[in-house]
Amino acid sequence: MIANEEQARAFCAARCDADAMARLERFVGMLAEENAQQNLVSSTSLDAVWQRHIADSLQLLDHVPEGASPWLDLGSGAGMPGLVLAIARPDLRIGLVESRRKRIEWLERVVEAFGLSRCAVHGDRLENVESRDTAVITARAFAPLTKLLSLSARFSTPSTTWLLPKGRSGAQELAEQPKAIRAMFHVEQSATDAEAGILIGSGRPAKL
Template sequence: MSRDVSTDVLERLHVSRESRERLETYVSLLLQWQARINLIGPATREAVWTRHIADALQLLSLLPPDLRKLADLGSGAGIPGLILAIARPLEAHLFESNLKKGAFLREAARQTGAKAHIHTIRIEEAQALARTIKAEAVTARALAPLPKLLDYAAPFLENGAIGYFHKGQDVDAELTDATKSWKMQVESHPSMTDSHGVILVVKEAHRVLC
């Protein structure tokens, strides 16, 4: 991806010059590691700025301006959690059970100076940490259908976090299934990078008692 395209993406999303440099460091490292481990879909390598960086950064306009902590589930290459911590001065807790991907996240956080904590554990083991972290937001991209995703995010949502979830064209069916087990306020925002996608903002989520 050319520097002109990366600059255009970052200018449209109002990213500061300092953050742009750090994001360029991240992308360079991502592409180096991609040769050894599968961090992003190989077919998206040439469109990394639009398919991945912009996809993460579009959350910036939805997050509260005073957000301090977020939890990112199934973080993978750190999209969106690490990208957000590079672009804004917030503390990100990244949950990724794959040890190789965890190693990448640690190196990327080190080289970019992002305030990120990497937890190489299964998401199901995050409940105790959720009480300690006290994240105000929880994010996930391409992790699971919404009912299962809410189960994963439950330790954070039930402690008051707001969910910011990238979802695709099946979102309506997923919402119908999710409301059988969850009571929540949901906002849907069209994705800037996927004509069939949305960002779901989930607030005041509580399980429905059967």
């Protein structure tokens, strides 16, 4: 379990090369600067930015086959996890879905600043994004599970992996779902928070 910033950096370095770590360092600075202009993340979370945001995003790589692509990140907001993953792994095709104008502009600036040619910002509501087959779907605090699956099922295939960081409520939320959804998902312990979990699923959800 990651307990401090030193451990978080080491965790990230084990999953990134030196160039990626340098990009992430730059991103951390950009995030802090932008957060003074718009409330992207809690200001107190920046004191533990590597643990709370960077490592918290990169841990998702441990739950998919190496090189799995494309990814679709729902409600990307400040860029966690999708933008962080794109910065660390520019070889992956990652789509960032965000409907709020200022957040869209922020994501687009970062994508341009790092030359992330395989990362696309979809500046619209998810309902308006063109359907496509996706290998990995991620979402951090996007919507309750039933609504999330209903909105995004059309992007999934029988082999899609769902990675949904859910904080402290994940296990309880899953327990309240219909049997078919409970069978599709399980809860993994977060590497960055002893009280948080990640809902990990596989496949295409039945019609909800």
